[in-house]
Amino acid sequence: MSAEAMSNEDKRNDSRLDVFWRAMLTIDGISYPCELTNVSTAGALMVLDRDLDLKQEFILDIADLGQCGGRVVWCNRPQYGLQLLIGDDLKLKDFAEKIGLRMKA
Numbered sequence: 001m002s003a004e005a006m007s008n009e010d011k012r013n014d015s016r017l018d019v020f021w022r023a024m025l026t027i028d029g030i031s032y033p034c035e036l037t038n039v040s041t042a043g044a045l046m047v048l049d050r051d052l053d054l055k056q057e058f059i060l061d062i063a064d065l066g067q068c069g070g071r072v073v074w075c076n077r078p079q080y081g082l083q084l085l086i087g088d089d090l091k092l093k094d095f096a097e098k099i100g101l102r103m104k105a
Helices: 008-012 092-102
Strands: 018-029 030-039 043-047 058-063 065-074 079-087
Touching: 030 058
Parallel strands: none
Antiparallel strands: 018 030, 018 058, 030 043, 043 079, 058 065, 065 079
């Protein structure tokens, strides 16, 4: 299911999974290091010590996962809520759970 196909109620009810992923956020060709601290099916909580605008569009490059596009849906610097819109696999939470299972095995 794409991020746009999810209803607002689905998005709120989707559980979050705590992670610590380093990533690069690219806006207008300039990249900034950031951290993701939790993920859901098509969103993430990002920590970045820069000012971003609400609805700011970006490319997010997550190590071992790849790139996805998205936009900022809420701001409380240094924390930002992200909606991920395009990418090979928007199910970040599923990816994180699989990594966790491999690490525990």
